[in-house]
Amino acid sequence: MFGLNQRGVNVYAKIGIETGVLAANPHKLIIMLYEGAITACHSAIGHMQKKDILNKSAMLSKAIMIIESGLRLSLNKNAGGEIAVSLDALYAYMSGRLYSANIRNQPELVLEVIKLLTELKGAWEAIGNTQSVSQVTPMVQPSQDGLAVNRNVANYAKV
Numbered sequence: 805m806f807g808l809n810q811r812g813v814n815v816y817a818k819i820g821i822e823t824g825v826l827a828a829n830p831h832k833l834i835i836m837l838y839e840g841a842i843t844a845c846h847s848a849i850g851h852m853q854k855k856d857i858l859n860k861s862a863m864l865s866k867a868i869m870i871i872e873s874g875l876r877l878s879l880n881k882n883a884g885g886e887i888a889v890s891l892d893a894l895y896a897y898m899s900g901r902l903y904s905a906n907i908r909n910q911p912e913l914v915l916e917v918i919k920l921l922t923e924l925k926g927a928w929e930a931i932g933n934t935q936s937v938s939q940v941t942p943m944v945q946p947s948q949d950g951l952a953v954n955r956n957v958a959n960y961a962k963v
Contacts, residue, residue: 831932834875838925841870845902845918849911857909864906864914868899894920 848863876895881888898917905913 831928834878835925835928835932837870837874837878838921838928841867841875842918842921842925844870845914845921848905849914852909852911852914860909861906864902867917868902871895871899871902891924894924 844863844867848860848867851857851860851863872895876892876899879888879892879895881892884891898920901913901917904910905917
């Protein structure tokens with residue numbers, strides 16, 4: 805009678821994510837993308853261990869989409885210079901590793917990407933703690949309508 809209603813919990817979580825996205829600055833949105841990718845990767849490893857190929861593939865695809873359509877597409881290589889170009893290459897590398905992990909069913913490749921994502925997330929968090937957010941966000945390209953990045957983060961953050 806008083807058991808958890810999983811659908812209700814999921815709706816509540818979705819609202820929390822969307823609210824957080826709407827209130828977040830571009831710096832926080834990037835951190836949320838890292839968190840979403842890391843969560844999807846951890847989930848994929850769990851599905852690998854259970855030999856659940858369908859869900860493993862779905863989670864790795866989600867992580868790749870976050871990296872490609874969230875993190876990589878948000879880079880502004882003109883304003884970000886060498887750092888943005890290097891991040892672009894690193895994101896491409898991570899996507900390739902996740903693709904290989906999916907095909908070969910190799911959790912160690914996913915763990916490698918989790919380590920990289922965690923280090924990058926930590927760097928973004930440290931930057932946010934030491935500098936004005938306006939000094940680091942020029943690497944992040946503004947969206948055409950101002951809301952597209954926010955919508956993408958909300959979609960990607962749901963695992």
